[in-house]
Amino acid sequence: xxxxxxxxxxxxxxLILPACEPSEQPSTPSFSERRxxxxxxxxxxxxxxxxxxxxxxxEEKIGQMMQINxxxxxxxxNRGTHFGAPPxxxxxxxxxxxxxxIEKYKIGSxxxxxxxxxxxxxxxxxxxxxxxxxxxxxxxxxxYGVDHMHGANYLxxxxxxxxSINIAATFRTQFSTDEAVAVGQExxxxxxxxxxxxxxxxxxxxxxxxxxxxxxxxxxLSSVMGAAYVKGLQDNVNTAPYRQAATAKHFIGYSDxxxxxxxxxxxxxxxxxxxxxVPPFQALVDAGIKSFMINGxxxxxxxxxxxxxxxxxxLRDQMGFKxxxxxxxxxxxxxxxxxxxxxDMKEATYKAVMAGIDMSxxxxxxxxxxxxxxxxxxxxxxxxxxxxxxxxxxxLKLELGLFEDxxxxxxxxxxxxxxxxxxxxxxxxxxxxVLIKNEGxxxxxxxxxxxxxxxxxxxxxxxxxxGWTLRWIPDSDDLFPSYVPTVFSALKKEFxxxxxxxxxxxxxxxxxxxxxxxxxxxGEEPYSETPGNIYDMNLDKDQQDLIKRAQATGKPVILxxxxxRPRLVTELLPxxxxxxxxxxxxxxxxxxxxxxxxxxxNPSGKMPFTYPAFVSHWYPxxxxxxxxxxxxxxxxxxxxxxGHGLSYTSFSYTDLKLDKSQITGQESTTASITITNxxxxxxxxxxxxxxxxxxxxxxxxxxxxxxxxxxTLQPGESKxxxxxVNPHEDLSYPSKSGEKVLEPGDFKVxxxxxxxxFVLN
Ligand code: BGC
Numbered sequence: 001x002x003x004x005x006x007x008x009x010x011x012x013x014x015l016i017l018p019a020c021e022p023s024e025q026p027s028t029p030s031f032s033e034r035r036x037x038x039x040x041x042x043x044x045x046x047x048x049x050x051x052x053x054x055x056x057x058x059e060e061k062i063g064q065m066m067q068i069n070x071x072x073x074x075x076x077x078n079r080g081t082h083f084g085a086p087p088x089x090x091x092x093x094x095x096x097x098x099x100x101x102i103e104k105y106k107i108g109s110x111x112x113x114x115x116x117x118x119x120x121x122x123x124x125x126x127x128x129x130x131x132x133x134x135x136x137x138x139x140x141x142x143x144y145g146v147d148h149m150h151g152a153n154y155l156x157x158x159x160x161x162x163x164s165i166n167i168a169a170t171f172r173t174q175f176s177t178d179e180a181v182a183v184g185q186e187x188x189x190x191x192x193x194x195x196x197x198x199x200x201x202x203x204x205x206x207x208x209x210x211x212x213x214x215x216x217x218x219x220x221l222s223s224v225m226g227a228a229y230v231k232g233l234q235d236n237v238n239t240a241p242y243r244q245a246a247t248a249k250h251f252i253g254y255s256d257x258x259x260x261x262x263x264x265x266x267x268x269x270x271x272x273x274x275x276x277x278v279p280p281f282q283a284l285v286d287a288g289i290k291s292f293m294i295n296g297x298x299x300x301x302x303x304x305x306x307x308x309x310x311x312x313x314x315l316r317d318q319m320g321f322k323x324x325x326x327x328x329x330x331x332x333x334x335x336x337x338x339x340x341x342x343x344d345m346k347e348a349t350y351k352a353v354m355a356g357i358d359m360s361x362x363x364x365x366x367x368x369x370x371x372x373x374x375x376x377x378x379x380x381x382x383x384x385x386x387x388x389x390x391x392x393x394x395x396l397k398l399e400l401g402l403f404e405d406x407x408x409x410x411x412x413x414x415x416x417x418x419x420x421x422x423x424x425x426x427x428x429x430x431x432x433x434v435l436i437k438n439e440g441x442x443x444x445x446x447x448x449x450x451x452x453x454x455x456x457x458x459x460x461x462x463x464x465x466x467g468w469t470l471r472w473i474p475d476s477d478d479l480f481p482s483y484v485p486t487v488f489s490a491l492k493k494e495f496x497x498x499x500x501x502x503x504x505x506x507x508x509x510x511x512x513x514x515x516x517x518x519x520x521x522x523g524e525e526p527y528s529e530t531p532g533n534i535y536d537m538n539l540d541k542d543q544q545d546l547i548k549r550a551q552a553t554g555k556p557v558i559l560x561x562x563x564x565r566p567r568l569v570t571e572l573l574p575x576x577x578x579x580x581x582x583x584x585x586x587x588x589x590x591x592x593x594x595x596x597x598x599x600x601x602n603p604s605g606k607m608p609f610t611y612p613a614f615v616s617h618w619y620p621x622x623x624x625x626x627x628x629x630x631x632x633x634x635x636x637x638x639x640x641x642x643g644h645g646l647s648y649t650s651f652s653y654t655d656l657k658l659d660k661s662q663i664t665g666q667e668s669t670t671a672s673i674t675i676t677n678x679x680x681x682x683x684x685x686x687x688x689x690x691x692x693x694x695x696x697x698x699x700x701x702x703x704x705x706x707x708x709x710x711x712t713l714q715p716g717e718s719k720x721x722x723x724x725v726n727p728h729e730d731l732s733y734p735s736k737s738g739e740k741v742l743e744p745g746d747f748k749v750x751x752x753x754x755x756x757x758f759v760l761n
Pocket of ligand 1: 111112147196249328329529
């Protein structure tokens with residue numbers, strides 16, 4: 001937390017209202033006062049908003065608060081673009097249906113897609129906007145939303161980066177920026193205005209099926225990775241005149257459901273929410289993110305879409321967010337249909353709007369329109385409340401330049417998969433692979449005669465890329481371009497002098513007889529959201545059986561985990577020679593894996609989460625002291641701790657020093673450490689700095705990441721790095737209402753296994 005935010009927090013404290021039903025909330029400040037507070041210093045934009053609001057009818061205003069899925073006006077009869085019709089039909093327009101949405105319901109936003117060509121996207125966006133401009137009385141442009149989650153995944157022939165869990169493992173924020181820049185270059189000009197990324201939900205529950213969309217379990221790592229994405233997307237002047245908005249997902253508490261399943265209840269104490277879940281979202285607000293999407297689940301008994309406390313008191317008043325809040329999929333109606341906190345759709349609409357949503361991703365129906373209209377006409381929802389949201393939506397459209405030119409590029413869309421973008425995606429994949437265990441087997445010898453390759457992800461393109469690739473859930477490799485390698489095809493290329501053979505469980509024993517090693521790429525099939533719910537974190541029986549068969553051959557076994565979350569193989573690891581966590585490394589992942597196995601690339605990824613050993617016992621690295629009181633040592637509870645990752649060289653950490661061992665809250669102390677490459681090949685090392693607060697009124701984590709830096713060292717080379725410990729940013733923690741608490745006492749700075757104590761007076 002930066003010092004400037006301290007004051008915001010204090011201000012937030014004063015403004016936070018007690019929790020109660022949205023219906024009882026007198027907004028403080030009032031809706032029109034809020035609207036004034038949110039005015040920017042761009043006088044032209046603000047006066048255009050005033051002018052439009054003065055001219056718009058109630059229906060036109062409500063239409064701007066709605067977002068409809070593209071399936072509802074496509075030529076397909078199939079509901080949703082997630083499944084069903086072929087892509088060309090999904091990204092197509094039934095003009096009669098579209099005109100109804102625009103003329104009758106004044107809809108201001110649409111969403112969704114699948115991977116079609118950039119020309120098709122351009123023509124689609126052109127047609128959509130043309131119809132809108134003809135039938136929208138005030139010529140308010142459409143804003144179009146797309147889930148580009150790891151590169152431009154809903155565009156044919158695009159650059160597909162590793163998923164965020166891998167980006168986090170690189171410990172290089174530049175890759176997050178590179179990913180966003182590639183999305184901008186490839187999609188800003190074809191009408192993708194609003195990108196539903198990044199996800200800064202904390203990777204708090206490894207069972208949760210959206211774990212791979214997160215930057216792992218640490219709030220600081222998530223904060224800096226997410227902020228780097230926002231900068232790369234929103235501040236990219238090279239896409240001019242086209243601009244894009246990023247979206248902070250999914251505010252808040254989504255990622256720690258009690259039972260691990262998607263959109264199920266989470267019980268999170270206010271203090272824990274403030275300390276671990278708020279900071280990544282706060283970092284995105286500070287980076288200037290233009291929109292937030294809301295968690296469809298409940299936190300501590302209240303669905304977030306109905307929570308004034310979270311959507312207004314926390315997000316607006318404490319965190320200072322001024323942009324657009326969009327609901328997630330169908331989440332207004334679900335207040336009635338699923339959560340049962342509203343007796344009907346009208347009450348659900350009332351609750352969501354009064355809690356603080358600006359736009360409803362309805363996404364199939366227009367019932368939000370009728371419900372909200374009635375509520376305003378009855379005087380239950382004040383017009384000022386509507387104006388507040390519409391002003392935010394209009395500001396977003398104006399800031400993106402949509403009023404100046406709502407149309408996509410009129411010539412050829414920009415090239416995709418530029419050399420630079422693909423190079424960045426490949427480099428990100430390389431640096432994201434974490435070598436968890438290596439008993440001298442890797443890198444494989446140059447004169448390896450035969451390699452046997454097996455496992456469900458050995459020859460799978462979709463396995464490497466996971467969900468949100470070309471489709472919501474890519475269920476066939478036939479969808480993928482021919483140039484995307486699998487682990488097997490990349491190994492054949494990398495080891496072109498070696499016999500590389502694919503095996504199954506049935507023939508692995510016979511094929512391995514004259515092999516030097518067996519490579520098993522195990523893991524998961526792609527999934528997104530609810531279809532990714534699991535009953536058991538253990539790798540399934542068939543895959544475990546394959547591993548056992550491979551081990552029974554007596555040949556060295558190299559196990560590669562290609563999965564969106566940690567699947568457990570604990571009992572099989574002692575007999576495994578090398579274990580590589582590959583996560584979901586994307587289109588370039590096969591190449592990156594083969595290069596790490598051959599030694600062309602020296603692995604440098606580090607775990608962005610704790611890889612648990614047991615199904616029923618996991619805790620993050622930044623757990624509380626008491627969590628380990630009765631339990632075994634870390635090494636027994638986890639397969640790999642946060643920050644673990646082997647290299648083909650070795651690094652030593654020496655000379656940890658602090659320039660002051662006593663400081664006051666107004667001073668900082670600078671820590672320094674020397675890292676030396678003590679092996680015989682060049683390598684990259686992520687240097688992680690932690691702080692430990694020895695005693696706190698609120699129980700403190702055993703350590704917390706505060707800073708990191710990745711360096712390259714040649715054999716024998718040393719570098720001295722520093723970290724300035726700033727008390728307000730690094731030693732404080734939030735109270736349950738978000739106020740910063742800085743308690744004098746004993747602290748430690750920890751780096752590379754060394755620690756140094758200091759005192760805050
Ligand atoms: C997901 C969001 C996504 C939205 C639009 C929802 O089901 O939770 O992450 O942005 O769909 O596709």
